[in-house]
Amino acid sequence: MLSELTANAVADAEARRADRPMTLVEAAALARPDALDALAALAPAAHVKVIAEIKRSSPSRGSLAAIDDPAALARTYELGGASAISVLTEGRKFGGSLADLESVRAAVSLPVLRKDFIASAYQVFEARAAGADLVLLIVAALDDATLAELYGLITELGMTALVETHSAEELDRAAQLGAKLIGVNARDLTTFELDRDLFGRVADRFPAGAIKVAESAVLSAADVAHYRAAGADAVLVGEALVTGDPISNLSAFLAV
Numbered sequence: 271m272l273s274e275l276t277a278n279a280v281a282d283a284e285a286r287r288a289d290r291p292m293t294l295v296e297a298a299a300l301a302r303p304d305a306l307d308a309l310a311a312l313a314p315a316a317h318v319k320v321i322a323e324i325k326r327s328s329p330s331r332g333s334l335a336a337i338d339d340p341a342a343l344a345r346t347y348e349l350g351g352a353s354a355i356s357v358l359t360e361g362r363k364f365g366g367s368l369a370d371l372e373s374v375r376a377a378v379s380l381p382v383l384r385k386d387f388i389a390s391a392y393q394v395f396e397a398r399a400a401g402a403d404l405v406l407l408i409v410a411a412l413d414d415a416t417l418a419e420l421y422g423l424i425t426e427l428g429m430t431a432l433v434e435t436h437s438a439e440e441l442d443r444a445a446q447l448g449a450k451l452i453g454v455n456a457r458d459l460t461t462f463e464l465d466r467d468l469f470g471r472v473a474d475r476f477p478a479g480a481i482k483v484a485e486s487a488v489l490s491a492a493d494v495a496h497y498r499a500a501g502a503d504a505v506l507v508g509e510a511l512v513t514g515d516p517i518s519n520l521s522a523f524l525a526v
């Protein structure tokens with residue numbers, strides 16, 4: 271599933287490139303105001319931080335929410351106390367788009383993450399051109415050379431990479447990159463199984479100084495407390511916010 275999602279995302283980007291060549295997307299990326307400082311926004315604090323996700327559907331859960339106005343939902347997240355917004359821009363399985371990201375960027379003053387299956391430089395330039403401050407890199411989807419190349423490009427463009435892992439070995443690869451923002455996804459992207467205890471089992475492999483993000487499977491404040499007790503500085507939450515009341519859920523999560 272992960273290799274198929276990544277191959278399709280790259281193919282879709284190549285199709286867009288036919289209409290919008292690299293020179294144009296690169297110029298648009300460089301013309302954007304500087305990216306917001308996501309490391310400052312997500313820095314460890316006395317309370318857990320929330321990265322609130324805009325997600326219409328997913329391979330594991332099917333349709334979740336229509337979300338006709340992603341900018342309005344992003345404003346609600348900002349009002350509710352989120353520290354960053356994650357926008358799923360993958361179209362085939364998640365129903366997202368770069369247009370969603372652009373509209374969210376224009377609506378909030380929080381850092382915005384392009385959450386997608388990124389494996390080419392073109393996708394990174396697209397992210398910056400649409401106003402992203404952060405870009406997701408999934409360690410399991412990339413070899414070391416590509417991971418280092420894309421990480422370097424993201425950094426060079428002034429953005430922050432959220433480097434996603436799902437094992438101790440992948441955390442070691444993220445550490446070798448010098449990643450400053452590292453996520454552990456409870457969801458196995460090949461089987462969709464959720465394991466909330468994975469974060470705690472691998473937490474000692476985070477490099478010193480890295481911001482620790484627990485991704486997926488937050489349905490209640492108890493889940494946030496579970497991740498927090500295991501050392502998470504931030505949680506990335508999708509389903510619970512798009513299917514429930516975002517303000518009351520954010521308030522419960524931030525009270526942990």
Ligand SMILES: O=C(O)c1ccccc1NCC(=O)[C@H](O)[C@H](O)COP(=O)(O)O
Binds near residue numbers: 275323459486507509
């Ligand atoms: O959500 C999925 O089914 C999925 C399947 C394959 C690859 C990625 C997938 N989701 C991306 C994410 O990691 C989540 O959207 C994100 O961490 C939020 O998770 P949740 O709060 O459980 O919606």
